[in-house]
Amino acid sequence: MTPEPHLLPNGRVLRYSYRERLVHWLAGFSYVYLLLTGLAFWSPWLFWIAVVLGGATVSRELHPWAGLVFVAAVLMMYRMWASGMKESPADAAWWKAVRHYIRNEDEQMPSADRFNPGQKLLFWGFLWNGLLLLLSGVILWFPQYIPWSLRFLRYLAVIVHPVCALLTIGLFIIHVYMGAAIERGAFGSVIRGDVSRAWADRHHHTWYRQLLRDSEARK
Ligand code: HEM
Structure with a gap:
């Protein structure tokens, strides 16, 4: 018999494959580094972060490279998850019932697919802001190559870069709060990969039902 792709023999449900988890943490760690060094450059009050992370020169040198790693990871997420x-x-x-989601009243929420609409918003928010951060970041990285006639691009980059960074910080805080503190069992899914059947049924009922139907059809 061919192994079940999602319904595991130990009675649990595979939510994220090894590859998906690896890409997720590539994005996670590179983002935290970008966040910390970016905050250090943003305000003199936070400059001590750059000092702790190896000094101003090291932080300034590595920040754009970490940006490339982050955007590469987000693009890999796009390849893996965009269809869902x-x-x-x-x-x-x-969205109409979102107040119940915020209050953790899951039993009052409509059934969700593999990703709920809030997760979709986070995904697209990180993708579009990530691309704008990349574009504006490249201009800030190599300003000497921007011709004088196109100098407005530099002014634009100085505004776009922190605005997009602030938007991702909002998404990031909500994401970490929901994933690590509110939705019990979710954090384990990006570490071990699996969740209990009860968790899958409670949080992503439509997805879980489809997995059961696929499994039945395969028998
Ligand atoms: C570094 C701290 C982070 C933590 C603790 C964290 C936690 C989690 C958790 C628990 C899940 C599984 C949620 C579920 O399936 O119900 C998840 C999924 C996901 N994470 Fe993260 N994450 C972090 C950083 C990031 C970053 C920086 C991004 C930006 C690209 C990101 C993007 C995603 C996406 C797109 C998913 C799949 C859909 C979703 O749950 O929103 N994560 N993360």
């Missing part, structure tokens, strides 16, 4: 992140007709009902 598309808006669906069921999303409107989920």
Whole structure:
């Protein structure tokens, strides 16, 4: 018999493959480094962070390279997850009930697919802001190559870069809070890869039901 791709023999459900977890943590660690060094450059009050992380020169040298790693990871996420992140007709009902989600009243939420609409928003937010951070970051990295006639691009980059960074900080705080503190069992899914059947059924009912149907069809 061919092994179940998602319903594991130990009675648990595979939520994230090894590759998905690896890419996720590549994005996670590179983002935290970008966040810390970016905050150090942003305010003199936070400059001590750069000192702790090896000094100003090291932070300034590594920040753009970490940016390339982060955007590469986000693009890999796009390849892996974009199809599951598309808006669906069921999303409107989920947003209507979002206050229950915030209060952790999951039993009052409409059924969600593999990714709920909040997760989709986070995904697209990181993707578009990541791309804008990359574009503006490259201009800030090599300003000497921007011709004088196109100097407005430099001024634009100085504004776009911190605005997009602030937007991702908002997404990041909500994401870490939801994933690590509120949704019990979610953090384990990006470490070990699996979740209990009860968790899958409670948080991603539509997805879980589809896995059961696929499994039945394969028998
Ligand atoms: C470094 C701290 C981070 C922690 C503790 C964390 C935690 C988590 C957890 C627990 C999940 C699984 C949620 C679920 O399936 O219900 C997850 C998924 C995910 N993470 Fe992270 N994450 C972090 C950083 C990031 C960063 C920087 C990004 C930016 C690209 C990111 C993007 C995603 C995406 C797109 C998913 C799949 C959908 C979702 O759950 O939103 N994560 N993360």
